[in-house]
Amino acid sequence: MSQHKEIVFENEVTKLLKANGYIEGNSKNYNKELALYPDDLISYIKNTSPKAYEKMSKMYGADVDNAICKRVAKQMDMHGSLHFLRNEVKDRGAKFKLCQFKPELHNPDTQTKYDANILRVVRQLYYSTNNKNSIDLVLFLNGIPIVTIELKTDFTQAVEVAKSQYKTDRLPKGEHLLEFKKRTLVHFAVSSDEVWMTTKLAGANFKGQVMKINV
Incomplete structure (x- = not known):
């Protein structure tokens, strides 16, 4: 009961x-093992940082999604998730954000990334x-x-x-x-x-x- x-x-x-x-x-x-929900992580990066994803695809090939997840997990293990919710992740010249906080001022690009959360x-x-x-x-x-x-x-x-x-x-x-x-x-x-x-x-x-x- x-x-x-x-x-x-x-x-x-x-x-x-x-x-x-x-x-x-x-x-x-x-x-x-990574303490992540990979499908959502990759989907957000693809939608909001397509150029960075394309750059990493050229570096990692077919294993790009797995490589990104491992990179994010490793960085969070060292610095914590809050740091990377606020700051960009960097990987061999590629930079991408993991979320977008609600914009204080009207900015269409920022709003689009916020809506993509x-x-x-x-x-x-x-x-x-x-x-x-x-x-x-x-x-x-x-x-x-x-x-x-x-x-x-x-x-x-x-x-x-x-x-x-x-x-x-x-x-x-x-x-x-x-x-x-x-x-x-x-x-x-x-x-x-x-x-x-x-x-x-x-x-x-x-x-x-x-x-x-x-x-």
């Missing part, structure tokens, strides 16, 4: 996200090469995971259970999705009455501040 109620909650949250521009994806299309939600994301754990919801921007969400219903399990999952079962070591300053920017524990968040997971030894958001 508890699992059924959580699925209903998950359905409702996903429905709300889709009504606000998100596309539902599939865990099978997620690259666990791909928002995706994946339910039950199997993220690890080390275990079969899954996260209830993961949100992506142009193939880059930026938010994880664990859902609980107050009728069955308190939000404390979701927080405990992050501390005991969602261990960040060796997981690019969960490691601090690698991919995901924020992690949410959500119930129908409470929302808690943190930007850093550190297992059971976590000493930082977990913030409660009033809803």
